[in-house]
Amino acid sequence: GDSVTQMEGPVTLSEEAFLTINCTYTATGYPSLFWYVQYPGEGLQLLLKATKADDKGSNKGFEATYRKETTSFHLEKGSVQVSDSAVYFCALRYGGATNKLIFGTGTLLAVQP
Amino acid sequence: EAGVAQSPRYKIIEKRQSVAFWCNPISGHATLYWYQQILGQGPKLLIQFQNNGVVDDSQLPKDRFSAERLKGVDSTLKIQPAKLEDSAVYLCASSAGTGANTGELFFGEGSRLTVL
Numbered sequence: 001g002d003s004v005t006q007m008e009g010p011v012t013l014s015e016e017a018f019l020t021i022n023c024t025y026t027a028t029g030y031p032s033l034f035w036y037v038q039y040p041g042e043g044l045q046l047l048l049k050a051t052k053a054d055d056k057g058s059n060k061g062f063e064a065t066y067r068k069e070t071t072s073f074h075l076e077k078g079s080v081q082v083s084d085s086a087v088y089f090c091a092l093r094y095g096g097a098t099n100k101l102i103f104g105t106g107t108l109l110a111v112q113p
Numbered sequence: 114e115a116g117v118a119q120s121p122r123y124k125i126i127e128k129r130q131s132v133a134f135w136c137n138p139i140s141g142h143a144t145l146y147w148y149q150q151i152l153g154q155g156p157k158l159l160i161q162f163q164n165n166g167v168v169d170d171s172q173l174p175k176d177r178f179s180a181e182r183l184k185g186v187d188s189t190l191k192i193q194p195a196k197l198e199d200s201a202v203y204l205c206a207s208s209a210g211t212g213a214n215t216g217e218l219f220f221g222e223g224s225r226l227t228v229l
Contacts, residue, residue, distance in 0.1 A: 043220035089155055099144060099208050099218060103155030
């Protein structure tokens with residue numbers, strides 16, 4: 001069945017470091033791909049998305065490109081801040097034009113000043 | 114705009130007891146979801162409602178879990194009897210209805226259940 005695999009954490013970085021969180025997927029057809037973020041004490045919220053191959057989603061300095069050839073959707077940010085400390089979830093939407101999401105296991109990012 | 118409200122935030126029960134969680138979605142959102150998030154895993158969909166009808170409950174353990182959304186607004190998820198493996202965070206989410214399948218779900222803060 002469809003699935004999402006993302007790198008295990010925690011990922012610990014110093015402020016202004018470059019961030020990559022890897023995400024790969026297995027799916028039939030062409031799913032839409034998402035990154036959700038969960039800040040401490042808050043609910044999950046959508047960070048960015050891409051709906052077709054070669055699309056680039058971006059928000060708050062984060063970017064991810066939908067790579068069909070490598071079935072990947074890696075999250076990147078050029079310079080992380082302490083406020084980026086959170087759990088990041090990669091997800092795909094399956095089942096046609098619905099909002100049913102399959103999530104990865106999440107990656108904890110800790111940014112130190 | 115008020116977000117998705119869930120209660121209680123925390124609940125501790127003994128196995129074989131029952132528990133209920135409540136969710137009030139964002140006003141006007143037709144679709145409501147319950148997810149289960151076990152420690153170290155990603156959220157897993159339990160049930161999806163469109164208004165007051167069930168769209169998908171294929172992963173809901175129906176021998177012990179039940180959910181309802183009687184008036185198409187708020188929803189209750191019940192577990193009876195609880196097992197140790199039900200210890201998890203239960204997340205409620207909502208999204209706008211038909212024609213807005215953007216993949217954006219709005220999540221509540223979750224209800225953390227510990228079964229002893």
